[in-house]
Amino acid sequence: MDLLESLVRIAWLIGAAGFVFGLMRMNSPATARNGNLISAGGMALAVGGTLVLLAVTTNPDSPHPGLPIAGWVIILAGIAFGGGLGLYTARTVKMTAMPQLVSLFNAVGGGAAALIAIDDYLRLAAPLCAGCIIPATQGIQGIPLEVSIPTVLDIVIGGITFTGSLLASGKLMGIISGKPIKVPGGQLVTAGLALIVAVAAIYLWAGNVSVPVLFVIIAASLIFGITMVLPIGGADMPVVISLLNSFTGTAVAMAGFVLGNDVLIIAGALVGASGAILTKLMADAMNRSVLNIMIGGFGGGEGTVSAGGPEGGTVRAIGMDDAAIQLAYATNVIIVPGYGLAVAQAQHAVRELAELLEKRGVNVSYAIHPVAGRMPGHMNVLLAEANVPYPQLREMDDINPEFERADVALVVGANDVTNPAARRAGTPVSGMPILDVDHAKSIIVIKRSMGRGYAGIDNELYVNPKTGMLFTDAKQGLADLVAAVKAL
Amino acid sequence: MSTELLAALTVFVLAILCGFAVISKVPATLHTPLMSGANSIHGIVLVGSMVIAASATDLLSQVISFIAVAFATMNVVGGYVVTDRMLQMFRRKPVEPKAGAAESPKA
Numbered sequence: 001m002d003l004l005e006s007l008v009r010i011a012w013l014i015g016a017a018g019f020v021f022g023l024m025r026m027n028s029p030a031t032a033r034n035g036n037l038i039s040a041g042g043m044a045l046a047v048g049g050t051l052v053l054l055a056v057t058t059n060p061d062s063p064h065p066g067l068p069i070a071g072w073v074i075i076l077a078g079i080a081f082g083g084g085l086g087l088y089t090a091r092t093v094k095m096t097a098m099p100q101l102v103s104l105f106n107a108v109g110g111g112a113a114a115l116i117a118i119d120d121y122l123r124l125a126a127p128l129c130a131g132c133i134i135p136a137t138q139g140i141q142g143i144p145l146e147v148s149i150p151t152v153l154d155i156v157i158g159g160i161t162f163t164g165s166l167l168a169s170g171k172l173m174g175i176i177s178g179k180p181i182k183v184p185g186g187q188l189v190t191a192g193l194a195l196i197v198a199v200a201a202i203y204l205w206a207g208n209v210s211v212p213v214l215f216v217i218i219a220a221s222l223i224f225g226i227t228m229v230l231p232i233g234g235a236d237m238p239v240v241i242s243l244l245n246s247f248t249g250t251a252v253a254m255a256g257f258v259l260g261n262d263v264l265i266i267a268g269a270l271v272g273a274s275g276a277i278l279t280k281l282m283a284d285a286m287n288r289s290v291l292n293i294m295i296g297g298f299g300g301g302e303g304t305v306s307a308g309g310p311e312g313g314t315v316r317a318i319g320m321d322d323a324a325i326q327l328a329y330a331t332n333v334i335i336v337p338g339y340g341l342a343v344a345q346a347q348h349a350v351r352e353l354a355e356l357l358e359k360r361g362v363n364v365s366y367a368i369h370p371v372a373g374r375m376p377g378h379m380n381v382l383l384a385e386a387n388v389p390y391p392q393l394r395e396m397d398d399i400n401p402e403f404e405r406a407d408v409a410l411v412v413g414a415n416d417v418t419n420p421a422a423r424r425a426g427t428p429v430s431g432m433p434i435l436d437v438d439h440a441k442s443i444i445v446i447k448r449s450m451g452r453g454y455a456g457i458d459n460e461l462y463v464n465p466k467t468g469m470l471f472t473d474a475k476q477g478l479a480d481l482v483a484a485v486k487a488l
Numbered sequence: 489m490s491t492e493l494l495a496a497l498t499v500f501v502l503a504i505l506c507g508f509a510v511i512s513k514v515p516a517t518l519h520t521p522l523m524s525g526a527n528s529i530h531g532i533v534l535v536g537s538m539v540i541a542a543s544a545t546d547l548l549s550q551v552i553s554f555i556a557v558a559f560a561t562m563n564v565v566g567g568y569v570v571t572d573r574m575l576q577m578f579r580r581k582p583v584e585p586k587a588g589a590a591e592s593p594k595a
Contacts, residue, residue, distance in 0.1 A: 122549070
């Protein structure tokens with residue numbers, strides 16, 4: 001190993017350390033931005049080092065020293081094209097559209113990882129016998145297992161992530177229906193694809209070299225990604241997006257094994273592990289297993305069940321002025337925002353109301369359920385964008401004991417995560433951790449109608465005698481509340 | 489099993505454990521930026537894409553590596569920029585409209 005290569009490898013190591021250190025600094029809002037910059041610095045160092053290494057070292061496949069012109073063109077044009085696209089979309093995206101953009105970036109990352117393995121396999125197979133099949137029995141020196149195992153895994157995981165993330169992104173954008181789409185026999189197709197991939201993988205691992213079989217794996221993985229995400233509904237997206245993020249990390253680590261590159265292995269494994277933890281956290285927050293979510297969402301329309309609780313309670317509607325008086329003369333108010341708030345673009349309106357109440361001496365905090373929004377922690381970002389100071393954003397376990405001391409709990413656009421039916425056995429939401437909104441002295445729910453949430457059951461909170469319903473659009477309702485409080 | 493593979497596997501397993509340890513402490517408030525930040529980190533696949541681009545000699549390989557480089561760069565650049573945009577919004581105190589406009593640094 002010459003001096004230059006040693007230096008570049010050290011640069012990769014420093015880059016990897018930057019990723020770890022950057023992630024560590026993500027555990028507090030005060031240091032997180034700096035952490036992201038450290039991580040970006042690590043990335044710049046690793047990529048820059050690679051470019052220097054490629055520019056100087058002799059390519060064994062080429063008669064000329066250094067990077068051939070074609071290589072320069074491919075790399076620079078690719079960086080300019082992809083970088084421009086990434087920069088533009090990242091700068092212009094609205095914060096509500098964040099999950100679909102992250103999902104899109106995830107898709108291209110997984111796609112790139114799969115392409116590396118595909119390219120590597122084609123190159124290894126070409127001198128053996130281009131495009132044809134060499135059975136293991138012919139005794140030709142094939143592709144060793146330590147290459148073929150990560151190659152196949154990279155293609156399978158990367159392929160699934162590519163189409164799966166694109167579809168998730170499309171669902172979040174609304175291009176494809178966000179509802180769970182269930183095709184009769186869809187699970188059979190998914191199982192069939194998994195079987196095809198498994199058989200093809202074993203065939204290649206047994207020492208056979210075959211480009212057509214490789215393409216069967218590519219195609220089956222791409223279709224698998226679609227059939228996997230199609231039956232999953234919008235409210236389960238936090239789990240799906242973190243799972244796919246974890247997949248991409250793993251695919252990148254596999255690409256690292258294919259190329260024998262440590263920095264890819266380290267960064268990929270880091271992301272794979274972190275994504276797995278987030279996936280688990282999200283699934284726990286819904287009291288469902290990851291497998292259960294992947295197999296299909298509940299409440300897909302036909303299966304709407306009664307909560308089986310005290311039926312026929314009466315719903316009490318209250319007026320705007322009544323609600324304004326309750327809020328304005330309270331000591332403690334807890335706002336419970338849900339994704340409906342973001343859909344109505346009411347983040348700024350809710351912040352305005354909160355500030356107004358604070359000026360009157362009311363303590364205001366926000367209770368945020370872990371799965372509020374369309375990706376983990378999405379609601380926090382939306383409220384931060386609306387200029388809500390982060391110390392006011394409180395996590396579920398932290399704020400639940402405080403509902404008892406709250407004079408008013410204001411629920412805007414949240415439904416299933418406030419349903420007390422979750423505490424009882426035998427309902428679709430049973431066991432799901434919820435916000436203890438019903439412990440507040442008084443509850444105001446801003447809601448357009450009595451429609452059901454994602455779980456497809458009635459919310460018992462709405463028939464609680466302490467609950468007053470304000471039937472209106474979230475944004476308009478909050479604006480009216482602001483006006484009503486001001487008029488007091 | 490070659491020594492290189494064994495070393496690579498060691499690195500892989502240790503990095504996974506490191507990932508578990510680092511992430512477990514992140515509060516829910518930061519889960520979106522964390523995921524977006526982790527998302528940009530797997531853009532390191534750009535290094536691999538550049539390596540295959542450098543040695544691509546036939547047209548198919550060149551096309552594949554161009555797409556890989558473009559995809560990976562989009563992942564890296566977009567990921568870091570969007571994460572920074574998000575984190576920039578997390579503030580301890582509400583920003584006064586005037587002061588905010590003056591002090592907010594350009595990303």
